Amino acid sequence: MAGHQQQQLVREARHLAPGASEEAALGGRVFAEGRGAVLTDLDGNQYVDFAAGTLTQSLGHGHPEVVAALTRQAGLLWNVHDSSTPERAEFFELLARLLPEHLNTYALFSTGAEVVEAALRVVQSTAEPGRNRVGALRHGFHGKTMGARMLVHWDVGHQAFSGNSILGYSPYCYRCPLELTYPSCDLRCATLVTRHIAQKPNVSALVFEPVLGAAGVIVPPAGYWERVSEACRENGVVLVADEVLTGGGRTGAFLASELVGAEPDLVAMSKGMANGFPFAVLAGRDELLRAPAASPAGAYASTYAGNPLGIAAARATLEVVARDHLIDRVRVLGERLSEQLAALRARFDVLGDVRGIGLLHGLEFVRDGSSRTPAPEIARAVYTTALDLGLRTSVGGHIIRLAPPFTMDEALLDEGVRLLERAIELAVEQVPE
Ligand SMILES: Cc1ncc(COP(=O)(O)O)c(C=O)c1O
Structure with a gap:
């Protein structure tokens, strides 16, 4: 890295508060432009973007149809609070076609944490008296506002604050907390979630990621969600799927819940909705979102809730996803990626586990395959070396996540994996035993 980027970073460091993501801090890049799956930095270096922005750019960067929709809307109208605008009805109809039939009522927001908070308000306002607790899963991530933080039981960018939530075991087979196989x-993990959350008379809801993203793409084994969902349904515990990361097709279905066998009552979606424009949707059963206790005047309103630019970007994004059958494409590319990553796992002992579904994969780096000791230093070395080679991934602790755009072609996907392989080779040489 050289030249203009370095100058720019030094200049902004005088004013920038610390606390950026590991990705930004370690990467030290100044990205200037994105086209499709390729980013260009200020010094003209290019990167294949296997992180798709912040796992947001399902259609890649600068997709022409999303740019056209935003440009058109930018010339017309930006904000009228949450009043209706001409595209909103059409957007809702499009969502209704893409989502399972029972999720037919929507409220619009602008970030992941904001939509999770809105879901919690719905739960809180409609819960029977005495049901004052919310269940959450170990390793789940739901955002950094106070309500969302209450559901996060690990220190991810901030200290955990469990508040009024009850913790259940996630299906983390690679590191099974019960030491089972x-x-x-x-x-057994599902049975315990059932016992500690679903069957507790003081629990109103279980908020869950159907595939746990931030903790390293933890994909549940068959049967986990069926068991937990059934128990929640039987006991009147509302199922709130946090699909902020997975919603919109990334796992090979519009909702990951559909793939893993969970039937949520409420769903929070954001990243995959508007191709990187701040936008979020709370979808739910009408009896919940229209419940008088949940929906007094102003309940779903906020400054940017349903702003016309977000709606324009989301409508264009989801129309392209549907028209171009991109969710089928996610499955095809996901298989291809999965096969190639399995070969890497077989080759490198430090690659303790590789997990994934659709175009969402997690690589777990360890000191060695037998001890399984997390190796964040190796993950960081792989991340920075990959950047130097021209591949951008997403790093956090000892995990690297891969989430390429749905529109990537096979050749670029293969090239990205080749760069990753080279980065692992070099990182293993660099990091002392
Ligand atoms: C599953 C999940 N929920 C919520 C959030 C919070 O979203 P935001 O950063 O937009 O507040 C994230 C962010 O990564 C997420 O992955």
Whole structure:
């Protein structure tokens, strides 16, 4: 890295508060432009973007149809609070076609944490008296506002604050907290979630990521969600799927819940909705979102809730996803990626686990395959070396996540994996044993 980027970083450091993501801090890049799956930095270096922005750019950067929709809307109208605008009805109809039939009522927001908070308000306002607790899963991530933080039981960018939430085991087979092995475990983790959350009379809802993203793409084994969902339904515990990361097609279905066998009552979506423009949707059963207790005047309003620019970007994004059958494409590319990553896992002992579904994969770096000791230093070395080679990924602790745009072609996908392989080779040489 050289020249203009370095000058720019030194200049802004005089004023920038610390606390940026590991990605930004370690990467030290100044990105100037994005086209499709390729980013260009201020010094003209290019990167294949396997992180798709912040796992946002399902259609890649600068998709012409999203740019056209935003440009058109930018010339017309930006904000009228949450009043109706001409595209909103059409956007809702499009959502209704893409989502399972029972999720037919929507409220619009602008960030992931904001939509999770809105879901919590719905739960809180409609809960029976005495149901004053909310269930959450270990390793879940739901955002950094206070309500969302209450559901996060690990220090991810801030200290955990469990508040009024009850913790259940996530299906983290690679590091099973019960030291069992699937399938002989008979999904004991799900049984315990059932016992500690679903069957507790003081629990109103379970907020969950159907595939746990930030903690390293933890994909549940078959049967986990069926068991937990059924128990929640039987006991009147509302199922709130946080699909902020997975919603919009990334896992190979519009909702990851559909793939893992969870049938949520409320769903929060954001990243995949508007191709990187700040936008979020709370979708739910009408009896919940229209419940008088949940929906007094102003309940779903906020300054940017449903702003016309967000609606324009979201409508254009989801129309392209539907028209170009991109969710089918996610499945095809996901298989291809998965096969190539399995070969890397077989080659490198430091690659303890590789997990994924659709175009969302997590690589877990360890000191060695037998101890499974997390190795953040190796993940960081892989991340920075990959950047130097021209590949951008997403790093956090000892995990690297890969989430390429749905529109990437096979050749670029293969090239990205080749760069990743080279980065792992070099990182293993660099990091002392
Ligand atoms: C599953 C999940 N929920 C909520 C959030 C919070 O979203 P935001 O950063 O837009 O507040 C994230 C962000 O990564 C997420 O992955």
